[in-house]
Amino acid sequence: MTQKNQPSAFVSEIFSSAQGEGVNIGRRQLFVRFCECHRNCLYCDTPFQRTDSVRIETVPGSGTFKEFSNPLDCAGLIKLLKLLYSVVCVHDDLFLTGGEPLLHAKFLKEFLPQAKKEFALPVHLETSGDLVEEFESIAEYIDHVLMDIKLPSVTGEPETWLQHQHFMEAIRARRISTTIKLVVSADTAEEDLVEAIELITATQTEADVVLQPMTAASRTDRIPTAQQILHWQSEMACSLKKTVRIIPQSHKLMGLL
Numbered sequence: 001m002t003q004k005n006q007p008s009a010f011v012s013e014i015f016s017s018a019q020g021e022g023v024n025i026g027r028r029q030l031f032v033r034f035c036e037c038h039r040n041c042l043y044c045d046t047p048f049q050r051t052d053s054v055r056i057e058t059v060p061g062s063g064t065f066k067e068f069s070n071p072l073d074c075a076g077l078i079k080l081l082k083l084l085y086s087v088v089c090v091h092d093d094l095f096l097t098g099g100e101p102l103l104h105a106k107f108l109k110e111f112l113p114q115a116k117k118e119f120a121l122p123v124h125l126e127t128s129g130d131l132v133e134e135f136e137s138i139a140e141y142i143d144h145v146l147m148d149i150k151l152p153s154v155t156g157e158p159e160t161w162l163q164h165q166h167f168m169e170a171i172r173a174r175r176i177s178t179t180i181k182l183v184v185s186a187d188t189a190e191e192d193l194v195e196a197i198e199l200i201t202a203t204q205t206e207a208d209v210v211l212q213p214m215t216a217a218s219r220t221d222r223i224p225t226a227q228q229i230l231h232w233q234s235e236m237a238c239s240l241k242k243t244v245r246i247i248p249q250s251h252k253l254m255g256l257l
C-alpha cells in the first residue's frame with residue numbers, strides 16, 4: 001500500500017476504544033499503534049517489533065480483526081482509519097501510541113496535516129519523552145502529549161533525565177497541554193522520585209502529573225503496595241505543590257484494547 005518516494009511506517013494496530021491512561025481517561029479515541037521502540041523497559045507489555053501486517057478491529061470491542069499489509073503510506077493509513085471513523089459516530093481524539101511514535105517523525109510530518117484535514121480531531125501523542133528533535137519536527141500538529149519520565153529503578157534501563165528535561169522544555173516553549181506519567185513498581189527508588197521532582201520543578205512545567213502503578217493486569221509481579229503508592233503521591237504533591245494523581249491503566253481492568 002505504498003507509493004514510491006512517499007514516507008511510510010509500520011503500524012501494528014488500529015482500533016477505537018476509551019482512553020485508559022492519564023487525565024484523559026475515558027475519552028473516546030481513534031488509536032494508531034506504531035511498531036518499533038528504541039527503549040527496552042522491563043515492564044513493557046506491547047509487542048513493538050515490525051509486523052508484516054496491521055490489524056484493525058473493525059467492530060470496536062469485538063476482538064475481530066481485518067489485516068492489511070505493512071508498511072503504510074499516508075494515504076494508506078488514512079484509508080484504514082476511515083474504516084473505523086465511518087462506523088463509530090464520535091471520536092474525541094486521534095491517539096498515537098507505540099512502540100514509540102516519534103521514531104516515525106518523518107512519516108508523521110506528512111501524515112498529521114492530512115489527518116487533521118480529514119478527521120478534524122485533536123491529536124494526542126503518547127511518547128517515552130526523550131526524542132526531542134523528532135518531537136520538535138511535528139510539535140505544531142500535537143494538541144496533547146502523554147509523556148513518560150522513565151524511572152531507571154522501574155525500567156531497568158540507564159537514566160535519561162537530560163533527554164526528558166529537553167523534551168519538557170520543548171513542550172513548555174510551545175505551551176502544549178501535557179500529562180507526565182511516571183510508571184511505578186514495587187522497586188521504585190526514592191532517589192528516582194526525587195530526581196523526577198527536581199526535573200518537574202526545574203522545567204516549570206504546567207503539565208498534570210500522574211503516578212501509574214503497576215497492577216495485577218501488568219506484565220510484572222512487582223506491584224507496589226497501597227502504602228508505597230500513597231506515600232509517593234503525598235511526597236510528590238508536597239514537594240511540587242500541585243496535584244499528583246494515581247491512575248492505573250483502566251482499559252486493562254475492563255478488558256478493553
Ligand SMILES: Nc1nc2[nH]cc(C(=O)O)c2c(=O)[nH]1
Pocket residue numbers: 017018019020021046097098126251256257
Ligand atoms: N484503551 C487504551 N488506552 C491506552 N492508553 C495508552 C495505551 C497504550 O497502549 O500506550 C492504551 C491502550 O493500549 N489502550
Ligand code: SF4
Pocket residue numbers: 037038039040041043044045046048098099100128
Ligand atoms: S517505551 Fe513503551 S513501548 Fe518502548 S519498551 Fe518502554 S514500555 Fe515498551
Ligand SMILES: [Mg+2]
Pocket residue numbers: 097098126
Ligand atoms: Mg503506552
